[in-house]
Amino acid sequence: xxxxxxxxxxxxxxxxxxxxxxxxxxxxxxxxxxxxxxxxxxxxxxxxxxxxxxxxxxxxxxxxxxxxxxxxxxxxxxxxxxxxxxxxxxxxxxxxxxxxxxxxxxxxxxxxxxxxxxxxxxxxxxxxxxxxxxxxxxxxxxxxxxxxxxxxxxxxxxxxxxxxxxxxxxxxxxxxxxxxxxxxxxxxxxxxxxxxxxxxxxxxxxxxxxxxxxxxxxxxxxxxxxxxxxxxxxxxxxxxxxxxxxxxxxxxxxxxxxxxxxxxxxxxxxxxxxxxxxxxxxxxxxxxxxxxxxxxxxxxxxxxxxxxxxxxxxxxxxxxxxxxxxxxxxxxxxxxxxxxxxxxxxxxxxxxxxxxxxxxxxxxxxxxxxxxxxxxxxxxxxxxxxxxxxxxxxxxxxxxxxxxxxxxxxxxxxxxxxxxxxxxxxxxxxxxxxxxxxxxxxxxxxxxxxxxxxxxxxxxxxxxxxxxxxxxxxxxxxxxxxxxxxxxxxxxxxxxxxxxxxxxxxxxxxxx
RNA sequence: GGCGCAUUCGUCUAGUGGCCCAGGACGCCGGCCUCUCACGCCGGUAGCAGGGGUUCGAAUCCCCUAUGCGCUACCA
Numbered sequence: 254x255x256x257x258x259x260x261x262x263x264x265x266x267x268x269x270x271x272x273x274x275x276x277x278x279x280x281x282x283x284x285x286x287x288x289x290x291x292x293x294x295x296x297x298x299x300x301x302x303x304x305x306x307x308x309x310x311x312x313x314x315x316x317x318x319x320x321x322x323x324x325x326x327x328x329x330x331x332x333x334x335x336x337x338x339x340x341x342x343x344x345x346x347x348x349x350x351x352x353x354x355x356x357x358x359x360x361x362x363x364x365x366x367x368x369x370x371x372x373x374x375x376x377x378x379x380x381x382x383x384x385x386x387x388x389x390x391x392x393x394x395x396x397x398x399x400x401x402x403x404x405x406x407x408x409x410x411x412x413x414x415x416x417x418x419x420x421x422x423x424x425x426x427x428x429x430x431x432x433x434x435x436x437x438x439x440x441x442x443x444x445x446x447x448x449x450x451x452x453x454x455x456x457x458x459x460x461x462x463x464x465x466x467x468x469x470x471x472x473x474x475x476x477x478x479x480x481x482x483x484x485x486x487x488x489x490x491x492x493x494x495x496x497x498x499x500x501x502x503x504x505x506x507x508x509x510x511x512x513x514x515x516x517x518x519x520x521x522x523x524x525x526x527x528x529x530x531x532x533x534x535x536x537x538x539x540x541x542x543x544x545x546x547x548x549x550x551x552x553x554x555x556x557x558x559x560x561x562x563x564x565x566x567x568x569x570x571x572x573x574x575x576x577x578x579x580x581x582x583x584x585x586x587x588x589x590x591x592x593x594x595x596x597x598x599x600x601x602x603x604x605x606x607x608x609x610x611x612x613x614x615x616x617x618x619x620x621x622x623x624x625x626x627x628x629x630x631x632x633x634x635x636x637x638x639x640x641x642x643x644x645x646x647x648x649x650x651x652x653x654x655x656x657x658x659x660x661x662x663x664x665x666x667x668x669x670x671x672x673x674x675x676x677x678x679x680x681x682x683x684x685x686x687x688x689x690x691x692x693x694x695x696x697x698x699x700x701x702x703x704x705x706x707x708x709x710x711x712x713x714x715x716x717x718x719x720x721x722x723x724x725x726x727x728x729x730x731x732x733x734x735x736x737x738x739x740x741x742x743x744x745x746x747x748x749x750x751x752x753x754x755x756x757x758x759x760x761x762x763x764x765x
Numbered sequence: 766g767g768c769g770c771a772u773u774c775g776u777c778u779a780g781u782g783g784c785c786c787a788g789g790a791c792g793c794c795g796g797c798c799u800c801u802c803a804c805g806c807c808g809g810u811a812g813c814a815g816g817g818g819u820u821c822g823a824a825u826c827c828c829c830u831a832u833g834c835g836c837u838a839c840c841a
Contacts (some may be wrong), residue, residue, distance in 0.1 A: 288841090289841090290840080290841045292840085292841075322841060324840090324841080325840055325841060327840095328840080328841090390839075393839090400766095400767095401766075404766050404767080405766080405767075406766080406767040406768070406837070407767090407837070408837095430839095432839055450770070450771095453769070453770080454769095455768075455769075456768075459767070459768060459837085460768095460837095464838085464839055466839085467839040468839060469839075471839085473838085473839065473840090473841095474838095474840070474841050475841095477841095478841090493835095494770070494771090494834085494835065495834090495835050495836070495841090496835095496836090496841090497769070497770065497835075497836080498768075498769060498770090498835070498836040498837075499836075499841090519770085521770085521771075521834095522834070522835080524833095524834085526776085528833065528834080529833090529834080530834075530835085556777095559777065559778080559790090560777070561777090561778095562778095563777085563778055563779070565779075565789090566778080566779035566780075566788055566789055567779085567788085567789055567790085568789085568790095569777090569778090569789075569790050569791085570790095586778075587770080587771065588770095588771055588772070588778095589770095589771070589772095589833085589834070590776085590777060590778090591775095591776055591777075592776090592777095593775095593776050593777060593791065593792085595776080595791060595792055596776070596777065596790075596791040596792080597791090598791090599790090599791055599792085600790095600791085602803085602804085606804075647803070647804050647805095648802065648803045648804075649803090650803085654803095658802095705800095708800090712800095718800085719799095719800050720799085720800045720801070721800090722800080723800040723801075724800070724801065726800090727800075727801065728801095733801090733802095734801065734802080735801055735802040735803085736801070736802080737801095737802090738800075738801090739800055739801080740800085
């Protein structure tokens with residue numbers, strides 16, 4: 254359903270149309286891109302944008318492109334580029350074309366595409382759709398100030414729009430720097446046909462002759478994006494809401510270059526609890542931080558997908574495969590969403606519980622290497638990760654929880670103050686511990702089932718509840734108030750270690 | 766200031782004129798299960814920003830107001 258894009262005086266009659274590939278009987282594959290600016294790590298907002306692009310590409314058998322927008326040379330770094338790619342791969346968002354996967358539309362870093370922008374600018378200059386502007390920054394600032402005083406929107410005056418060739422040449426000979434501006438329509442409206450918001454129109458008179466190329470020769474964002482999207486054959490531009498007001502500018506550039514426009518979908522922002530755009534101020538906000546805190550990509554993708562998109566009224570849990578199958582732009586909402594750590598945490602626990610144990614074991618192995626348990630599991634007679642997964646999996650909400658839940662299997666227990674206090678307050682504790690140590694020493698085979706049987710019998714004989722008996726034992730062997738199931742814990746810990754710790758705790762229980 | 770976007774339980778959302786005195790999920794509260802903590806199960810709390818229209822009928826359509834956010838850069 255093509256719709257007129259410009260209805261202005263200058264171009265209303267030209268019948269420029271927006272092409273919406275993939276939305277009708279068009280057979281061309283969808284080509285989408287994620288275009289981060291490497292001025293920081295991959296943020297959850299950016300991750301969601303990348304995810305939606307990736308989902309659409311994978312769902313339709315299209316192409317997902319990673320393009321680095323590094324024209325802000327003062328803030329872009331190589332390290333950030335590497336980090337962003339690492340985070341994307343960790344999430345499972347792989348790209349078909351990108352800085353390390355050159356395709357016929359490359360290169361994929363804007364600073365390596367300067368020649369392409371130069372050619373595009375020259376063409377526009379040649380066809381008089383753009384012109385050189387020699388106004389100094391001071392002159393522009395004065396215009397802006399004047400507009401402000403008159404309480405008018407600032408629009409470039411167009412002072413250099415009609416410079417004669419000899420005037421232009423004279424200025425250049427004078428050594429005055431210049432920018433290249435688009436000769437933009439001064440009247441009419443530009444309408445953006447957004448897949449999420451519908452038609453949004455902008456008054457051309459309020460936009461003016463935007464700068465295409467800076468005095469430094471580096472293109473501005475709006476120019477580079479329009480050139481790249483066009484040259485890379487992008488069919489759908491899916492990006493943050495903050496770009497909506499930029500879209501008419503890009504449409505104007507495309508129009509001047511006589512290129513078709515892609516379809517646009519502007520995603521609402523992700524907010525912090527205070528309803529301002531999510532940022533570092535709100536705590537964890539980069540994908541990397543979530544990885545370090547023990548979140549798994551399945552959960553982060555699921556959560557991010559649901560932040561702005563829904564499948565139906567009921568379903569909240571999706572595997573990444575299901576997301577690929579079910580995602581659609583049509584069901585993306587238009588309202589900004591507050592990032593809810595509680596829900597993400599719950600979802601992370603859910604996905605951890607649903608991981609196959611072997612898979613969880615692999616994840617933990619990698620994760621533990623970065624913690625104080627590094628190198629310990631499975632060495633020196635200590636249990637391996639796979640032995641502990643049955644005890645810990647259903648209790649973990651993050652991979653980090655595994656460390657807290659199982660450290661006493663690998664290291665001598667450190668007695669928590671609260672646990673110690675509890676042990677000392679329990680008058681029966683010494684007796685229970687002495688008895689437990691005795692019972693345990695006679696158990697054969699030393700497995701969870703046999704231990705359970707014996708300890709249950711003991712509780713019966715002492716006429717106390719099982720919990721009453723187990724709690725001192727728990728504290729004795731772990732130093733904690735919370736552990737995996739006691740019978741399994743004792744079995745995996747081993748007879749000798751268990752009894753030693755219980756004996757040691759008897760003294761503590763007596764307040765010695 | 767100008768322009769633009771948005772507004773359903775605390776949070777994420779379902780809802781496209783009657784199926785809604787609004788459904789699901791997280792959180793919270795209560796209960797069950799239970800060796801602790803989780804998990805699981807059962808139940809509960811809580812919302813259509815406000816005001817005008819249109820209509821037999823509005824969360825759904827229109828207008829206004831309010832609030833929030835974005836853009837208004839030789840940042841992206």
